[in-house]
Amino acid sequence: MEVYAHANNSLDGLPSKIREYVQEKITLCQPSSFHVCDGSEQENQELLDAMEQAGVIRRLKKYKNCYIATTDPRDVARVESRTIICTKNMNDVVSTPRSGFPPVTDPNLPKNLKQTPLGNWMDSDEMMEVMEKRFAGCMRGRTLFVIPYMMGPYSSPYSKVAIEITDSPYVVVSMRIMTRMGTQVFKELKVPDGSTVVKCLHSVGVPLPSDKPVCSTWPSNPEQTLITHFPERNEIISFGSGYGGNSLCGKKCLALRIGSSLAKREGWLAEHMLIMSITNPEGVKKYFVAAFPSACGKTNLAMLRPKGLPGYKVECVGDDIAWMHFDEEGRLRAINPEFGFFGVAPGTSKSTNPIALDMVHENTIFTNVAETSDGDVYWEGIDQEIDGLHETLIRSWKNKRWSVDLGEPAAHPNSRFCTSIKQCSILDPEWNNPQGVPIEAIIFGGRRPVGVPLVFESFNWQHGVFVGASMRSESTAAAEFKGKQIMHDPFAMRPFFGYNFGQYLSHWLSFGKKEGLQLPKIYHVNWFLKDSQTNQFLWPGFGENIRVIDWIFRRLTNDSSKKASARKTAIGLIPDQSTSDGIRGGEVNPALLEISNDFWLSECKAIRNYFEENVNENLPKEITLELDALQKRLSQ
Numbered sequence: 206m207e208v209y210a211h212a213n214n215s216l217d218g219l220p221s222k223i224r225e226y227v228q229e230k231i232t233l234c235q236p237s238s239f240h241v242c243d244g245s246e247q248e249n250q251e252l253l254d255a256m257e258q259a260g261v262i263r264r265l266k267k268y269k270n271c272y273i274a275t276t277d278p279r280d281v282a283r284v285e286s287r288t289i290i291c292t293k294n295m296n297d298v299v300s301t302p303r304s305g306f307p308p309v310t311d312p313n314l315p316k317n318l319k320q321t322p323l324g325n326w327m328d329s330d331e332m333m334e335v336m337e338k339r340f341a342g343c344m345r346g347r348t349l350f351v352i353p354y355m356m357g358p359y360s361s362p363y364s365k366v367a368i369e370i371t372d373s374p375y376v377v378v379s380m381r382i383m384t385r386m387g388t389q390v391f392k393e394l395k396v397p398d399g400s401t402v403v404k405c406l407h408s409v410g411v412p413l414p415s416d417k418p419v420c421s422t423w424p425s426n427p428e429q430t431l432i433t434h435f436p437e438r439n440e441i442i443s444f445g446s447g448y449g450g451n452s453l454c455g456k457k458c459l460a461l462r463i464g465s466s467l468a469k470r471e472g473w474l475a476e477h478m479l480i481m482s483i484t485n486p487e488g489v490k491k492y493f494v495a496a497f498p499s500a501c502g503k504t505n506l507a508m509l510r511p512k513g514l515p516g517y518k519v520e521c522v523g524d525d526i527a528w529m530h531f532d533e534e535g536r537l538r539a540i541n542p543e544f545g546f547f548g549v550a551p552g553t554s555k556s557t558n559p560i561a562l563d564m565v566h567e568n569t570i571f572t573n574v575a576e577t578s579d580g581d582v583y584w585e586g587i588d589q590e591i592d593g594l595h596e597t598l599i600r601s602w603k604n605k606r607w608s609v610d611l612g613e614p615a616a617h618p619n620s621r622f623c624t625s626i627k628q629c630s631i632l633d634p635e636w637n638n639p640q641g642v643p644i645e646a647i648i649f650g651g652r653r654p655v656g657v658p659l660v661f662e663s664f665n666w667q668h669g670v671f672v673g674a675s676m677r678s679e680s681t682a683a684a685e686f687k688g689k690q691i692m693h694d695p696f697a698m699r700p701f702f703g704y705n706f707g708q709y710l711s712h713w714l715s716f717g718k719k720e721g722l723q724l725p726k727i728y729h730v731n732w733f734l735k736d737s738q739t740n741q742f743l744w745p746g747f748g749e750n751i752r753v754i755d756w757i758f759r760r761l762t763n764d765s766s767k768k769a770s771a772r773k774t775a776i777g778l779i780p781d782q783s784t785s786d787g788i789r790g791g792e793v794n795p796a797l798l799e800i801s802n803d804f805w806l807s808e809c810k811a812i813r814n815y816f817e818e819n820v821n822e823n824l825p826k827e828i829t830l831e832l833d834a835l836q837k838r839l840s841q
């Protein structure tokens with residue numbers, strides 16, 4: 206679908222500053238028509254129908270209101286190398302690496318771009334010029350959509366109103382699932398002229414008629430792709446990609462990159478974290494947040510169905526992003542700024558995540574999954590008996606007839622489902638509370654096949670911040686990295702920092718110095734340890750992760766007769782399996798709780814190098830002290 210037949214060409218009713226902004230972008234982008242989205246069911250259905258007719262999405266016969274979109278194979282994930290934060294001063298975003306910046310070799314990237322492992326920076330005026338050129342006439346032959354939306358619950362003091370301008374109807378229908386979308390959000394404005402609204406401009410970057418060969422059902426412009434953020438102007442400008450985190454600007458661009466920079470200025474935290482509640486068999490309820498890098502288990506933990514320990518209940522508040530503030534009593538409270546899930550499909554099955562599998566069979570947009578000839582979805586690890594699998598045809602994400610013999614996956618490893626939060630059957634009753642939910646534990650984690658134990662508790666807030674800063678994890682298909690390299694991913698935020706990581710650490714540390722705060726305890730978990738001989742996971746994971754959550758829960762109780770004991774090690778406190786109150790509910794392979802001094806000393810070395818190389822003069826002294834102390838404990 207290129208031009209939307211039902212476009213309502215009127216900007217009446219928009220706040221004055223928004224109207225000016227939209228008018229300016231219409232002049233720049235020269236679309237054939239424009240449409241202000243009201244967020245209604247009718248508008249949504251008309252868009253879906255038009256896209257289906259144009260072959261952009263295919264309806265799944267087997268389910269109600271479910272569709273598959275398949276992308277240009279060059280546009281399948283976030284592109285971190287082309288994601289840039291633009292400000293006046295470089296040091297506000299990145300530190301100068303000790304060995305200097307690498308030269309920019311890609312001719313399609315601006316020469317003055319500064320690329321670092323902790324984010325990319327460019328001068329905002331210069332980038333504005335680059336983007337003006339890319340956007341001039343870029344929507345010719347298409348409809349420009351104006352999407353008013355809000356991140357966070359209605360009437361929450363913590364929510365933010367935004368608009369996204371886009372020429373992609375896929376973005377419109379996805380944003381309607383992922384956010385609270387429609388003109389009603391303007392009623393939430395504290396400044397009626399709209400001057401505080403976060404502004405996002407997105408284009409797939411393929412004006413029509415196109416002079417290049419393009420994928421007609423998924424136009425994109427990978428050579429010219431740039432995902433840019435202007436925290437000093439509260440603006441996001443994204444060009445060339447239609448994919449998730451690159452194009453649904455509310456998610457990573459606003460909720461994390463602009464969000465973290467707003468959070469720093471306003472004294473709160475915007476984090477890549479799930480939010481869950483846990484109710485124990487006695488009916489005591491606690492809320493936890495957890496930060497794992499992309500494709501490392503947030504959605505699965507947020508929807509955990511307990512296995513192995515009776516009587517526990519888990520409910521979900523959010524699976525990807527948490528905005529957190531300390532309230533007047535000094536408690537940390539979290540809201541989920543999103544309204545939907547953009548979850549990894551592969552690996553989602555009845556046994557691993559039945560809650561997610563149940564919720565995606567209605568009103569869901571799948572991207573880059575495979576389809577069976579009877580109108581069902583298919584992906585690696587769906588673990589589903591397909592009737593007469595041999596006769597059933599599977600159409601791969603590349604739109605080709607698929608069989609195992611092809612030696613490539615049927616669904617892309619980063620294929621996703623996009624579903625409203627309301628379809629989650631274990632939604633926490635407080636999920637939409639404008640004040641958020643009180644957080645008692647912060648859990649960090651990553652994919653570490655060796656060395657990092659199943660769980661450890663940090664000694665205190667400052668040590669916990671160091672644990673977050675030192676996170677490393679195996680790379681996944683959620684971004685463009687190839688293979689399974691162990692990458693530094695502090696706070697699971699490496700791709701999402703909106704300002705200098707050194708200052709981010711100071712911001713986190715500052716809460717440890719404030720009087721009267723009830724600081725949550727900080728943990729680190731690792732579900733992904735492997736047996737070096739068999740290459741099998743040592744921990745069953747998924748539902749049985751409740752056994753680790755149970756230990757954390759029992760560490761947090763004030764009742765000393767119920768509090769779980771812990772064993773002190775150099776890296777932190779771990780479950781004591783020589784007592785009966787360690788990890789419960791079944792076997793625990795001793796290798797899961799082994800601490801090797803050699804491993805951790807080499808880890809210290811890698812972390813020190815990384816900090817010295819990439820954070821250097823912006824590294825808070827507290828972090829160096831923690832690293833020195835860890836090294837000392839390990840050497841004793």
Ligand SMILES: Nc1nc2c(ncn2[C@@H]2O[C@H](COP(=O)(O)OP(=O)(O)OP(=O)(O)O)[C@@H](O)[C@H]2O)c(=O)[nH]1
Pocket residue numbers: 497498499500501502503504505506524525547548549550551552553557683732733742745746747750
């Ligand atoms: N072995 C093992 N795999 C897991 C576990 N939890 C999740 N996974 C797998 O890890 C992959 C990603 O899991 P998700 O829960 O979707 O990860 P996420 O952090 O929400 O990912 P993003 O949406 O990219 O931020 C899936 O293929 C899961 O099946 C676990 O406890 N053990």
Ligand SMILES: O=C([O-])CC(=O)C(=O)O
Pocket residue numbers: 282283448449450451456457498499500525547683
């Ligand atoms: O941003 C995306 O495309 C999906 C996501 O949640 C992540 O990568 O963390």
Ligand SMILES: [Mn+2]
Pocket residue numbers: 498499500525
């Ligand atoms: Mn994510």
